[in-house]
Amino acid sequence: MIGEKVIVIGGGPAGLLTSLYIDRYDVVIYEEHSSVGKPKHCAGLVGEKIAKRLTSILGSKIIDNKYNEIRFYTPRGKFELYFKKPIIYHVNRPLLEEVILDKVLSKGHEIIYNVKVKPGNRPDIVIVDGREVRGYKIIACDGPYSLFRRKYFRPYKQHLIGIHYIYRTKNLDENMIQxxxxxxxxxxxxxxxxLDTDTVMIGFATLTYQVHPDKIVEYISRKVGLELGSKIEVYGGAIPVDKPLKKPIVDNVLFLNGDAIPVTKPYTGGGLLGISILSPALGKSIDSGDLSIFERIYGILKSRINYEYFATILTRKIGYWIPPYIVSFMYRLGILDHSDYDNHYRLFLKSLPLTPYMIMKILYP
Ligand SMILES: Cc1cc2nc3c(=O)[nH]c(=O)nc-3n(C[C@H](O)[C@H](O)[C@H](O)COP(=O)(O)OP(=O)(O)OC[C@H]3O[C@@H](n4cnc5c(N)ncnc54)[C@H](O)[C@@H]3O)c2cc1C
Structure with a gap:
């Protein structure tokens, strides 16, 4: 190892996965909580590409469910899509963070808990317990309320607030996401x-809650015909919905990753896709000193997210239900592939020739 330390702020998937790809430097991860992955906030849903990518690095146990049926309830009706192979996978969190951490620690890297790190007065300095600490590189993976983003870039405009209710239930179709x-x-x-034969996760998100979350759960369970038993858990968190930063690097010393950028898919709020693409590139760039690896991968990811960002803004104004309506139509035409879940960008391109027809159908049902 080279004698200098890389400092990582945040023991979430972005911080941990980036650390896993750093071999030539000692890494110290600072995490403000007393363990990784808590408090829970994520639904853990990913597509095939990301499930494969994560299991190839971390083993199959991080995926605890797969789904090959989707049912959409839209203002224009109910649509059911069946696939031969799973289209959506459930990542067990916090197991994801725990498994990555084991691997990171076995490389000789270190994690220090219960410390909320603040930015210092230079990009290579952070404040730990009131003391200035210098790092060879600083990687800020401090999530949707990132202090580093706030200090060095523009603040977030908005967050969606997502909530999950976990219930015991009986009448579940285990393969279907609704x-x-x-x-x-x-x-x-x-x-x-x-989540398993008798446990269900009911989740939702919005920019501002006009209706009490309990009432939303009541409505959803009635609509899908679920008989809810005892409530097991309620958790949630913030999903940043801004465009990704132009360049999440300050002076070639400070790097942002994950929700701090954010690299979340604007339509679904999924962050694991961007993180699992970007983290290896960032880790390898720091190791080799060749930042072009990170810059190239970030450029590709950013332009895809930007496309989706503008499409999402539009649907938020005219009807968030329109994309699944179009997707259901594509499914009936036989042009929907199970791997499209990961590729909203490809889905968008595939749907373009259908757009005039769909607009007519939506305006004159
Ligand atoms: C309701 C909801 C549902 C979601 N569903 C999905 C989904 O189905 N699929 C999907 O792919 N993504 C989903 N996401 C998004 C996904 O969870 C995030 O994109 C992902 O967790 C971001 O990882 P991260 O490491 O950037 O940040 P985080 O997971 O937030 O981790 C940041 C870590 O940094 C620590 N930290 C923060 N500030 C400091 C500080 N100053 N000092 C020290 N430590 C600090 C925090 O304690 C935390 O451990 C969902 C998010 C929410 C809120």
Whole structure:
């Protein structure tokens, strides 16, 4: 190891996964909580590409469920999509963070808990317990309320607030995810995800809650015909919905990753895709000193997210339910592939020739 330290702020997937790809430097991760992955906030849903990518690095146990059926409830009706192979996978969090951490520690890197790190007065300095600490490189993966983003870039405009209710239940179709669109959360969707034979996750997100979350759960369970038993857990968190930063690097010393950028998919709020693409590139760039690896991968990811960002803004204004309506139509035409879940960009391009017809159908149902 070279004698200098890389400092990583945040023991979430972005901080941990980036650390996993650093071999030539000692890494110290600072995490403000007493363990990784808590408090829980994520639904953990990813597509095939990311599930494969994560399991190839971390082993298959991080995926604890797969789904090959989707049912959409939109203002224009109910649509069911069946696939031969799974289209959506459930990543167990916090197991994801715990498994990455084990690997990171076995490389000789270190994690220090219960410390909230603040930015210092230079990009290579951070404040730890009131003391200045210098790092060879600083990697800020401090999540959706990133202090480093706030100090060095423009603040976030908005966050969606997502909430999950976990219940015991009986009448579950274990293979099916149900997605609902309605006026209770007009700027995002609601999701019903089986976690095992008798446990369900009911989730939803919105920019501002006009209706009490308990009432939203009541509505969803009635709509999908779920008999809810005892409530096991409620958790949630913030999903940044801004465009990704132009360049998440300050003076070639400070780097941002994950929700601090953010690299979340604007339509679904999924952050694991961007993180699992970007983190290896960032780690390898720091190791080799060749930042072009990170810059190239970031450039590709950013332009895809930007496309989706503008499409999402549009749907938030005219109807968040329109994309699944189009997707259901593409499914009936046989041009939807199970790997499209990861590739909203490809989905968008595929749907373009259908757009005039779909606009007519939406305006004159
Ligand atoms: C309701 C909800 C549902 C979601 N569902 C999905 C989904 O289905 N699929 C998907 O792919 N993504 C989903 N996401 C998004 C995904 O969870 C995030 O994109 C991902 O967790 C971001 O990882 P991160 O490492 O950047 O940040 P985080 O996971 O937030 O981790 C940041 C870490 O940094 C620590 N930290 C913060 N500030 C400091 C500080 N100053 N000093 C020290 N430590 C600090 C925090 O304690 C935390 O451990 C969801 C998010 C929410 C809120």
């Amino acid at each position: 997605i609902l669109y309605n006026s209770l959360t007009p700027d995002f969707f609601q999701w019903v995800t089986p």
